[in-house]
Structure formats: C-alpha cells, structure tokens
Amino acid sequence: xxxxxxxDMPVEYSGIIQEHVATRTAVGLFDVSHIGEIEIxxxxxxxxxxxxxxNNAAKLTPGQAQYSGLMTPQGTFVDDLLVHKISDTxxxxxxxxxxxxxxxxxxxxxxxFGVEVENAGPRYTQLAIQGPKALGILQRFTPVALDTIRYxxxxxxxxxxVDCLIARxxxxxxxxxEIYFPPQHSEKMWNDLFEAGKPVGMVPCGLGARNTLxxxxxxxxYGHEIDDTTTVWEANLGWIxxxxxxxxxxxxxxxxxxxxxxxxxxxGFEIQDRLIARDGYPVFSGGTQVGRVTSGSPAPFxxxxxxxxxxxxxxxxxxxxxxxxxxxxxxxxxxxxxxxxKRPK
Amino acid sequence: xxxxxYRYTKEHxxxxxxxxxxxxxxxxxxxxxxxxxxxxxxPKVGAKFAAGKAFGTVESVKAVSEIYSPASGEVTEVNxxxxxxxxxxxxxxxGAAWMIKIKLSNAQELAxxxxxxxxxxxxxxxxxxxxx
Numbered sequence: 001x002x003x004x005x006x007x008d009m010p011v012e013y014s015g016i017i018q019e020h021v022a023t024r025t026a027v028g029l030f031d032v033s034h035i036g037e038i039e040i041x042x043x044x045x046x047x048x049x050x051x052x053x054x055n056n057a058a059k060l061t062p063g064q065a066q067y068s069g070l071m072t073p074q075g076t077f078v079d080d081l082l083v084h085k086i087s088d089t090x091x092x093x094x095x096x097x098x099x100x101x102x103x104x105x106x107x108x109x110x111x112x113f114g115v116e117v118e119n120a121g122p123r124y125t126q127l128a129i130q131g132p133k134a135l136g137i138l139q140r141f142t143p144v145a146l147d148t149i150r151y152x153x154x155x156x157x158x159x160x161x162v163d164c165l166i167a168r169x170x171x172x173x174x175x176x177x178e179i180y181f182p183p184q185h186s187e188k189m190w191n192d193l194f195e196a197g198k199p200v201g202m203v204p205c206g207l208g209a210r211n212t213l214x215x216x217x218x219x220x221x222y223g224h225e226i227d228d229t230t231t232v233w234e235a236n237l238g239w240i241x242x243x244x245x246x247x248x249x250x251x252x253x254x255x256x257x258x259x260x261x262x263x264x265x266x267x268g269f270e271i272q273d274r275l276i277a278r279d280g281y282p283v284f285s286g287g288t289q290v291g292r293v294t295s296g297s298p299a300p301f302x303x304x305x306x307x308x309x310x311x312x313x314x315x316x317x318x319x320x321x322x323x324x325x326x327x328x329x330x331x332x333x334x335x336x337x338x339x340x341x342k343r344p345k
Numbered sequence: 346x347x348x349x350x351y352r353y354t355k356e357h358x359x360x361x362x363x364x365x366x367x368x369x370x371x372x373x374x375x376x377x378x379x380x381x382x383x384x385x386x387x388p389k390v391g392a393k394f395a396a397g398k399a400f401g402t403v404e405s406v407k408a409v410s411e412i413y414s415p416a417s418g419e420v421t422e423v424n425x426x427x428x429x430x431x432x433x434x435x436x437x438x439x440g441a442a443w444m445i446k447i448k449l450s451n452a453q454e455l456a457x458x459x460x461x462x463x464x465x466x467x468x469x470x471x472x473x474x475x476x477x
Contacts, residue, residue, distance in 0.1 A: 016406040017381045208380065208407045274384055276404050298383045298406050327402065 036100030075250030173217025
C-alpha cells in the first residue's frame with residue numbers, strides 16, 4: 001500500500017506484469033475511487049466549463065464525454081480531466097485525486113456565472129473494468145445494452161442493482177468501462193464483479209499496472225507529462241485545444257505560443273538495449289543535456305523499455321537518436337511514434 | 346523462510362560464508378518489495394568492494410534499487426544466468442538467484458550483520474510501520 005493523494009492504494013496485487021498483461025488480453029478490475037469528481041449545475045453551467053477548460057464542451061451532446069485540460073491563466077495545466085455532459089445545465093468533471101481540492105477551488109474562483117460547483121468526490125466510488133473481456137463481464141450485471149454506448153459516451157443505469165453512471169472510457173488503451181456509484185456499494189460491487197470475472201481471467205489491478213498501461217498507450221499523467229509549466233502544444237495535445245471556441249483561461253498565451261512556435265515537445269522513445277529509463281533521468285544529444293524523462297518504465301506487454309520526454313523540436317522526428325543518462329552510462333534510444341501500443345480494432 | 350546459516354543486512358542483502366568465500370544475494374523481503382524483477386546489473390570478476398558499498402543494481406517494473414555488499418572483498422564469481430532470467434530473483438532469492446561470490450578480506454565485519462532471527466524481527470517491524 002502507498003499513500004496517494006490521501007488514499008491508501010495498492011501498487012500491485014498479484015504483480016504488475018500479470019495485471020498488465022491480463023488487462024491487454026482479458027480484463028482488469030481497478031479500484032479508482034480516489035479519482036475526484038466535480039459537478040457543475042445551473043443555466044450557465046456550459047459557460048463556466050468553457051471558461052476553465054481548453055476543449056470545446058459546446059460540441060458535446062448529452063451522454064458524451066471529452067478529454068480536456070483545466071487551464072491556468074498562463075495556458076498551462078491545473079489538471080487534465082474528463083468532461084461529461086449530463087444535460088445543458090449539468091456537467092460532471094473527473095479530475096486527478098491529488099488535484100481535486102486545487103481543481104475545485106480553481107473552478108469555483110472563476111464562477112462568475114452564478115452556477116453551483118460541487119466537490120462531489122465523497123459521493124462517488126469509481127471502478128474501472130478494462131480489457132477485451134470487459135464488456136462481456138459487465139453486461140451480466142446490467143440491463144443496459146453496453147455495446148450501444150459508444151467510446152467516450154456514457155449513460156445512467158443499474159449495475160448489480162445499483163444506480164450508476166456507466167461510461168465507455170478508460171486509462172489503459174483498452175476498450176472498457178468506468179462506473180461511478182455511491183461508495184456504500186463499493187465492496188459488494190467489487191466482490192461480485194471479481195467473482196464473475198475470475199473464471200475468464202479477470203485480475204485486480206493496482207496503481208503500478210495502471211501506470212504501465214497508460215504509458216504504453218502514451219496517455220499523459222499529471223505531474224509527469226503535464227503540469228502548470230507545460231502547455232497543450234508542448235504536450236502534443238493540440239487536439240484538445242479548440243481556439244475557435246471563443247475565450248477561455250490562457251487562450252491568449254496559447255495563441256501566441258502557437259504563432260511563435262515551440263521550443264520543446266513531448267515525444268516517445270524506445271531504449272535500444274536493456275537499460276530502463278525512469279522518471280527524471282536526463283536526456284542527451286551529442287553530449288549535451290536536452291531534456292528530462294517524464295515517465296519511463298519497462299513496457300510489460302510490448303516487452304520493451306520505453307518512456308516519454310520533452311526534447312527540442314529539432315530532435316523530435318521519429319527515428320532521431322537520443323541518449324538517456326542511466327546511472328553512470330548513456331543508453332542509446334530512438335524517438336518512436338506514440339502511442340507505443342494501439343489495441344487491435 | 347530465512348536460512349539460519351546466512352547473515353543479513355539492513356538493506357536486505359544476505360551473505361552465506363564458507364571458509365573465506367561469501368555468496369551474496371537479496372532477501373525474499375527485498376524481492377517482494379520490488380515486485381517483478383526485469384533487469385540486474387552485476388560487477389565483473391575481480392572487482393573489489395568495501396562493506397556497505399553498492400556493487401550492482403536490480404530493477405523491477407516499478408523501481409530501481411542498488412545492491413550493497415555485506416562485506417569487503419573481491420568478486421570471484423558472478424551469477425551470469427540472472428542476465429537472461431532476472432525473474433529467478435523473485436522465484437528463488439535465497440538459492441538459485443545468488444548474485445556474486447566474494448573472497449572476504451575482513452571476516453570480522455560479519456559480526457555486525459543480523460542473524461536470521463534478528464532479520465525476521467527487523468522486517469516484522471518494517472511491515473508494522475508500513476501498515477500503520
């Protein structure tokens with residue numbers, strides 16, 4: 001167990017490699033109750049969401065979710081988040097556990113629209129069921145036709161007799177679902193799902209596998225790839241920044257940075273030998289330090305040693321050789337296309 | 346669980362002494378804390394280490410950890426099989442996954458190491474701290 005944002009979280013149950021591979025090939029069950037929820041309600045709910053985030057929430061239809069960034073006035077990240085549109089007057093935001101209070105204060109401080117902002121974390125447990133067999137297992141517990149929920153959409157319905165928000169989202173690179181429900185049902189829900197899933201290879205997964213799975217899928221982790229010093233352009237997240245939506249926090253800075261061009265950008269790399277890059281290790285090119293590793297790990301499914309790092313734009317093309325400082329040596333690495341892993345369609 | 350003829354360090358290495366030769370590895374507690382071991386870096390035969398100095402590195406999926414020499418001496422043999430089968434460290438840490446053999450230069454140093462009972466008490470205390 002480790003303390004994570006005030007929660008006691010298991011890093012692993014049966015072992016990171018087994019948990020990771022089970023999620024890629026069968027199904028993993030994740031207790032992600034630590035994830036924070038913020039609910040915004042009122043006639044001008046959309047105006048507040050639009051002001052504090054960089055993606056265009058006006059494009060959402062009820063029952064649709066989008067990945068977005070919570071912006072500082074400098075166009076950097078307060079956090080990354082999922083914005084779920086429940087109705088024109090009700091949005092449900094999912095944020096990082098360790099940022100929940102900061103995010104809530106931030107959203108509230110920009111509430112000039114007279115809407116209700118609720119720090120709703122304590123009202124929800126979240127379980128993630130991820131992997132090619134996720135749908136089949138979860139379907140046994142709900143009358144909702146899960147295959148009708150499209151990727152990044154959600155609906156409300158009973159799971160195991162409990163009212164849930166059922167979203168087809170995840171942080172693993174696999175198909176799967178994230179369900180939100182009142183915490184008093186946590187234990188029974190977990191146990192019942194696990195009992196049903198065990199015969200088809202369901203494995204409980206901890207924070208360790210959650211991290212290696214998201215890294216293979218090249219998904220950003222706050223505090224690593226993104227924080228209040230990085231922008232969407234630098235983090236290769238231009239697709240979640242919709243300048244055309246109108247004004248939002250940090251937009252002017254982001255417009256200027258886009259016009260001026262970037263000094264650095266987030267890339268993926270693969271190490272050529274057996275050495276393993278870790279978070280914070282220096283990145284070199286021609287003997288000069290040019291950046292730092294943001295996340296580095298063995299990739300249990302790909303069986304390679306991979307990582308992400310910020311490097312100067314000139315070194316960001318696929319195939320560019322770089323070196324990673326690992327203890328006393330410099331390991332040879334190469335910029336590769338991300339995501340490292342893409343699930344078969 | 347912990348062989349009674351081994352001595353143990355606070356950094357979770359073990360040493361088994363036979364004459365002037367010591368065999369060194371990491372403990373079951375250490376492999377369990379690390380999780381799946383995927384890589385190990387060991388010194389070359391002939392390398393000399395003082396007691397308490399790092400002689401190698403072990404990496405699991407989640408963490409990297411240095412391995413410290415329980416005693417001073419010169420490396421006489423390295424377990425080369427761990428390069429291709431690092432997972433042995435998880436399976437048999439006190440046996441097949443020995444890491445190096447050293448020719449001891451000062452057998453007196455061993456007196457400060459823990460015996461099995463002391464080590465078991467030591468890790469029981471660690472586990473209590475972790476769950477507190």
